[in-house]
Amino acid sequence: MRIGDTSDLLSILQANGLLRNNVGLSSQFASNVIIANEGKSRYDGFLFSLQKRFSQGFQFDVNYTYSFSKDNNSSVANTVFGGLIWDLRDPNLGYGPSDFDIRHLANVNGIWELPFGRGKWIGGDSPSWANAVIGGWQLSGIFSYRSGLPFSSAINASGSFPVSFVLSSPAVFIGNEDALRGSIDATGANITYFADRAATLAAFRLPHHGEVGTRNNLRGPSFWNVDLGLAKNFKMPWEGHRLQLRMDAFNAFNNNFFGLPNTQILSGSFGNITTSSNAPREVQFAIRYDF
Numbered sequence: 001m002r003i004g005d006t007s008d009l010l011s012i013l014q015a016n017g018l019l020r021n022n023v024g025l026s027s028q029f030a031s032n033v034i035i036a037n038e039g040k041s042r043y044d045g046f047l048f049s050l051q052k053r054f055s056q057g058f059q060f061d062v063n064y065t066y067s068f069s070k071d072n073n074s075s076v077a078n079t080v081f082g083g084l085i086w087d088l089r090d091p092n093l094g095y096g097p098s099d100f101d102i103r104h105l106a107n108v109n110g111i112w113e114l115p116f117g118r119g120k121w122i123g124g125d126s127p128s129w130a131n132a133v134i135g136g137w138q139l140s141g142i143f144s145y146r147s148g149l150p151f152s153s154a155i156n157a158s159g160s161f162p163v164s165f166v167l168s169s170p171a172v173f174i175g176n177e178d179a180l181r182g183s184i185d186a187t188g189a190n191i192t193y194f195a196d197r198a199a200t201l202a203a204f205r206l207p208h209h210g211e212v213g214t215r216n217n218l219r220g221p222s223f224w225n226v227d228l229g230l231a232k233n234f235k236m237p238w239e240g241h242r243l244q245l246r247m248d249a250f251n252a253f254n255n256n257f258f259g260l261p262n263t264q265i266l267s268g269s270f271g272n273i274t275t276s277s278n279a280p281r282e283v284q285f286a287i288r289y290d291f
Contacts, residue, residue, distance in 0.1 A: 036088075042069075067105070069097070071096075074098045075099070094212070097216040109141065117135020138231040139228070140230075142226070143225070146222065148222050149220045151219075151260050152213070152217070153173075153214070155213075172213045176203065180194075180203065192273070194261070197271045220260045223257045228249045230246065245285075245287055248286070250284075251281045256278070
């Protein structure tokens with residue numbers, strides 16, 4: 001029996017007649033559920049926004065958010081195995097960073113009519129045939145960035161609090177914050193996340209009977225992405241009609257960003273990364289007719 005498996009201990013004692021029925025959780029029940037309004041959350045943030053409306057062929061939006069989101073439960077709270085808090089006797093016990101807490105979030109988007117063709121900076125006096133080739137080009141793009149998401153350690157494959165708390169508690173953090181530092185290394189046979197895997201493991205221990213671990217004290221890798229669009233506009237002979245040919249590239253630079261590492265402290269692959277958090281580059285072509 002693993003240290004911390006209190007439910008197994010109670011079941012064994014009851015099966016051997018050493019514990020009366022209904023003391024703790026009887027083995028005939030899978031769960032003992034109490035539904036109450038014990039969730040709490042708080043969000044503090046600063047938003048900076050800069051906008052230029054479309055003029056002279058150019059517009060952009062810049063948004064940056066610096067924020068803190070904390071709660072004692074981030075999952076859906078109307079299910080049997082979701083919305084669980086740490087300890088009914090102390091709802092503040094699991095109060096910490098939300099599962100979706102993002103410290104830094106930035107977005108930039110813009111549209112630029114390229115300065116080529118009739119009436120533009122380059123080729124302003126070009127004839128109709130040349131203007132049909134060099135004029136009407138438009139470039140657009142979206143840049144997004146976010147810092148890493150918080151996550152918890154786990155004991156085994158059952159997962160970590162809160163969704164699977166009925167099966168497994170996170171490990172208890174007993175070390176130094178420096179031991180949690182991430183530094184992705186993709187040069188070896190396995191892609192590893194922690195700068196010092198041994199030091200990270202040493203900073204955790206298994207929960208004791210009735211004890212819960214430390215929630216969301218780990219941080220995943222950051223993420224950024226660029227989407228680009230290139231369009232060619234043609235004026236049609238009819239007033240108000242326009243034909244547009246466009247190409248859009250999502251994840252235009254084909255960057256790969258890693259997902260969260262294996263968080264099971266009893267696993268030999270603790271700290272290994274086997275997933276990606278984004279899709280490879282996708283390019284699409286479209287024809288649009290406005291009238």
